[in-house]
Every structure is written in structure tokens, then in C-alpha cells.
Amino acid sequence: MEFSSKLLERAVNEMSQLPGIGKRTALRLVLHLLRQPKEQTLALSEALQAMRNDIKFCKSCYNISDSDVCDICSNKSRNEQLICVVEDVRDVMAIENTSSFRGLYHVLGGKISPMDGIGPHDLNIEPLVEKVKNGQVKELIFALSSTMEGDTTNFYIYKKIQDYNVTTSTIARGISVGDELEYADEITLGRSIINRVPFEATLKL
Numbered sequence: 749m750e751f752s753s754k755l756l757e758r759a760v761n762e763m764s765q766l767p768g769i770g771k772r773t774a775l776r777l778v779l780h781l782l783r784q785p786k787e788q789t790l791a792l793s794e795a796l797q798a799m800r801n802d803i804k805f806c807k808s809c810y811n812i813s814d815s816d817v818c819d820i821c822s823n824k825s826r827n828e829q830l831i832c833v834v835e836d837v838r839d840v841m842a843i844e845n846t847s848s849f850r851g852l853y854h855v856l857g858g859k860i861s862p863m864d865g866i867g868p869h870d871l872n873i874e875p876l877v878e879k880v881k882n883g884q885v886k887e888l889i890f891a892l893s894s895t896m897e898g899d900t901t902n903f904y905i906y907k908k909i910q911d912y913n914v915t916t917s918t919i920a921r922g923i924s925v926g927d928e929l930e931y932a933d934e935i936t937l938g939r940s941i942i943n944r945v946p947f948e949a950t951l952k953l
């Protein structure tokens with residue numbers, strides 16, 4: 749792609765780093781930003797800078813937050829003995845949208861995936877195990893996607909905590925195997941949390 753301006757080329761190159769954005773789409777978006785009022789383009793770049801500089805991860809559940817402890821963890825009306833284990837912040841948002849869950853979350857930050865070089869120590873698993881060891885938790889609900897990586901991650905955590913006094917369950921799957929949580933509709937997802945099943949029952953022993 750030949751550019752008439754280095755500044756344009758730089759903007760297109762940066763934009764095309766985004767997932768699913770090729771050079772042509774990047775050029776279309778950049779030209780759109782150039783055509784719209786200057787304040788609007790600057791508002792976008794300021795929002796991105798502020799997000800990148802100021803966003804935090806909740807000390808307790810690792811959800812994305814504006815403060816050290818997120819709004820969910822600091823809400824006293826929530827059941828802190830019930831923890832829903834999820835991959836990332838999108839799952840927290842999907843489950844919160846169902847209004848069916850009044851416990852807390854623990855965000856792992858991904859799932860174990862040897863193919864992608866992601867091992868247990870790359871995820872927030874140890875702090876979760878610590879919560880269980882401290883006796884803070886009565887029930888863990890695994891709500892990872894039902895892929896091989898999700899199952900591996902559930903099982904790894906289960907092995908670490910099975911000797912402690914904690915109930916483990918997994919969300920009931922009205923959701924077909926391989927579907928990501930965030931795409932499940934709210935009613936199905938809400939039901940799958942209410943109708944959760946004991947984790948042991950899902951293990952093929």
C-alpha cells in the first residue's frame with residue numbers, strides 16, 4: 749500500500765494491529781476519523797489513553813475496575829462464600845446481565861492452553877486456591893467455556909481444592925460445547941447458573 753503521507757501510514761499501521769482489522773479496513777477507519785470533527789477523534793484517543801493508564805484489576809477477583817477493589821467485591825449484599833470462576837471480564841458482564849447471580853467472581857485471565865503456551869502459573873489460579881484454603885469460600889461454580897482448555901482448567905483447579913471443605917459445581921449446559929459464554933443468551937445463561945450441577949458428576953470416572 750502506497751501512502752501519500754507518513755502520518756497517515758503510521759495511523760493505518762497502528763489501526764491494523766487490532767484483531768480482525770486488515771490494512772484496507774484500517775485505511776477506511778482512519779479516513780473516517782480524519783473526516784469527522786477533530787474533537788471527536790481526540791475524545792477517542794483520550795478515552796483510550798485514560799483506559800490504558802488508569803484502569804486497575806480488582807485485588808480480590810481480578811475483574812477490571814476503576815478502583816483497587818471492584819464494585820461487585822465491595823457490595824456487602826453479595827454472598828462472598830459463593831464464587832463463580834470465569835475466564836475474563838466479558839464473562840462477568842454476561843453473567844451480571846442475567847441478574848441471576850448474587851455471589852462474587854474470580855477472573856482467571858484465560859484458560860490453560862499448552863498449545864498457546866499458557867500454563868496454570870500464567871493465570872490467577874493460586875489466589876483462588878488461597879481463598880479456598882482460608883475457608884472463605886463454600887461453593888465454587890466453574891463457568892468456563894466447555895472446550896478442552898476450559899475442561900482442563902476446571903479439572904486442574906478441582907484437583908487443587910478437592911481436599912478442602914468446598915462444594916464445586918459447574919454451570920448447566922444449555923449452551924452447546926465450544927460456545928463461548930458471552931454469546932449465550934441471558935435467559936439460557938441465567939438458567940444454567942441456577943440449575944448448576946455438581947462438578948464431580950461431570951467427570952467421566
Ligand SMILES: [Zn+2]
Nearest residue numbers: 806809818821
Ligand atoms: Zn472484585
